[in-house]
Amino acid sequence: MKELIQRNAEEIAIVIYDAPLPPKYFRLTKRFIRSLFVTVPLLLMGASLILFLWGFGSRLRDTPSPTLPKVIVESESRLNSLETEIESLKATNEALAERLSSAPTTTTAEDPFLLLIKKPYGMQNLMAQNKVTLDQFEFVPEANKALLKFQIISSNTETRVTGHVLVFMISEAGVSAYPAEANATAVTGIKYSLGEPFAVSRLRPTNAQFSQAPAGETVRFLIYIFSREGDLLLIKETETYTVGAKS
Numbered sequence: 001m002k003e004l005i006q007r008n009a010e011e012i013a014i015v016i017y018d019a020p021l022p023p024k025y026f027r028l029t030k031r032f033i034r035s036l037f038v039t040v041p042l043l044l045m046g047a048s049l050i051l052f053l054w055g056f057g058s059r060l061r062d063t064p065s066p067t068l069p070k071v072i073v074e075s076e077s078r079l080n081s082l083e084t085e086i087e088s089l090k091a092t093n094e095a096l097a098e099r100l101s102s103a104p105t106t107t108t109a110e111d112p113f114l115l116l117i118k119k120p121y122g123m124q125n126l127m128a129q130n131k132v133t134l135d136q137f138e139f140v141p142e143a144n145k146a147l148l149k150f151q152i153i154s155s156n157t158e159t160r161v162t163g164h165v166l167v168f169m170i171s172e173a174g175v176s177a178y179p180a181e182a183n184a185t186a187v188t189g190i191k192y193s194l195g196e197p198f199a200v201s202r203l204r205p206t207n208a209q210f211s212q213a214p215a216g217e218t219v220r221f222l223i224y225i226f227s228r229e230g231d232l233l234l235i236k237e238t239e240t241y242t243v244g245a246k247s
Contacts (some may be wrong), residue, residue: 118189120230164195167208174215192226
């Protein structure tokens with residue numbers, strides 16, 4: 001009997017009495033019981049976890065991506081713009097420092113063509129580099145003023161050119177400058193920095209407006225373009241226009 005009990009140690013016998021029916025006898029292995037109370041719950045929990053993760057993933061896909069508040073986006077854009085501007089100013093300051101450390105330039109052949117412009121300290125003549133050109137001229141005469149329209153075109157679209165543009169209207173009445181503020185210093189010499197600031201990567205329209213109409217029957221214009229550091233980029237003389245008629 002002792003050997004029989006030891007041999008059947010892996011089994012559990014269950015007797016169920018259900019009078020008046022005869023008793024029922026069940027034999028269950030311990031492995032089956034362990035599977036019933038341990039393995040099966042673990043499998044159910046694993047399946048539930050998989051279903052939960054699948055449903056949660058579907059919700060994440062359908063949920064729109066969070067967006068930053070408009071104030072933060074605008075502040076970040078402004079910060080990037082300021083950083084770019086600071087880098088540009090640093091480069092300009094370095095160029096100006098190098099210019100100031102050099103000896104003053106001597107009078108050269110192009111100086112007489114500066115007209116009423118005061119020659120910038122350390123100016124270089126970069127016209128041969130053809131960094132910019134001018135095109136699409138249009139003279140618009142009016143009763144009490146005159147307007148010259150033209151396009152500043154960059155020769156290299158991958159390089160941004162910045163600087164100042166000065167325009168002189170030459171007629172029988174004399175010479176008038178654009179921008180108008182430049183006329184006040186014509187006697188002592190007009191600084192190039194009084195010119196209209198511009199920046200161009202491809203082309204940039206310019207409207208040079210003069211507050212008085214040209215005197216006489218004809219008028220012509222002389223256009224100077226300087227870099228931001230004061231180097232001469234271009235001198236352009238227009239054709240002669242007839243006053244009172246659009247060209």
